[in-house]
Amino acid sequence: MGEDGSGKALRSAGVGVLDRVVAILDAVETRPMGASELARHLGLSVPTAHRLAQAMVGHGLLLRDAEGRHHIGHRFASTALATAAIPVLDELRDQTGETAQIWVRRGELRLCLACAESPSELRASLPVGTLLPLSDKGSAAEVLTAERSADRWFESVSVRTPGLCSVSAGVRYGAEVVAAVCVAGPVSRVAPEGPGAQWGELVAAAARRLEEVLQYR
Template sequence: MGDAGGGDGIVRRATGVGVLDRVVAILDAVEARPMGASELARHLGLAVPTVHRLAAAMVVHGLLFRDAEGRHHVGSRFASTALAAAASPVLEELRRETGETAQVWVPRGDSRVCLACVESTSELRASLPVGTALPLSAKGSAAQALTEEPGESSRRWFESVSVRTPGLCSVSAPVHYATEIVAAVCVAAPVSRVRAEGPGAQWGALVVAAAERLEEALLSR
């Protein structure tokens, strides 16, 4: 059952689909505690190259997150379900506080996807339906928040004014899970309703507070 043999070790063949069973075994192991690929291989009795290959693919698909020390954690794909459940009351409160459209965005490869949205009740408002996908390269405030390096700065907000869509502005803050940025909370509004100092000065503190409430909700699930 050693690494060199490439056997299944303690991996249970629950389905008989070898790759799937190994992926589930890796998830079970890192859910108990973070592990590097070599430690995972020893723990599961799998070949080290096999675990490296599977873990790398799982990171790409958001099933695992690899921290700066090379340890693997359960990835952001699993946080999205909890985020969707927790987002509605947080966004409702944020809309009430700002009067503007409140959204949660999550990263998906090279894009960001709108996971939840509570629109402003004003006739003139920012409006994007849930499921909308936009490239992360389009540097709106949510894209900036999602692509910030974790730990790069203290908690802060990002703003954009007429960057992606002329006449619209937004302010966003990252949502952290473990050491990973898993989402961004965003308030979007017409520029005509923003004070001269900009959307960040007007709503940044409220957006950061909403992001913190989502983080607390993730930790409690």
């Protein structure tokens, strides 16, 4: 775009931040680019391109790889992830008898993107669209805030809500954990070994299935 004059058009038209964000998305959709290349491509200063790209990474609009190149971010995979999650969560609910959910990070909060509720009258129940703080230390929050953890799953017992427990596993998009698959239920229905021993491998397998969906979207 820099060579065909599009960068000059961006400057001369007095384009705002939103337009620059869209221009960056258009550019990296064609091929991955670092901040300096984005600056040349769009006719922006390097500090401006770097600042915008960094903010977009923070909001999940861009994904930065190990070489410093930017790709389309995981936020754009949310619709595909929610759609793909429904049958996976249904199966996980049927396997465990408990509520299965998928959570994604939204700033310092986590959002319930999809849910398959347990048929039991006593169950963990949070509707789709629920927002909870990442600081609550539930198993899904632990997954979403872990720094490249090698753990297959995290469990929590009576941490966020007394009497409830959960186990969660991360869904990766590239090298980044972008979602957490979670099974939650009453402590009274969990084996003495804990929710991780009872459901951990099933939850981890569900997370791997969703990773395959994102890989080929």
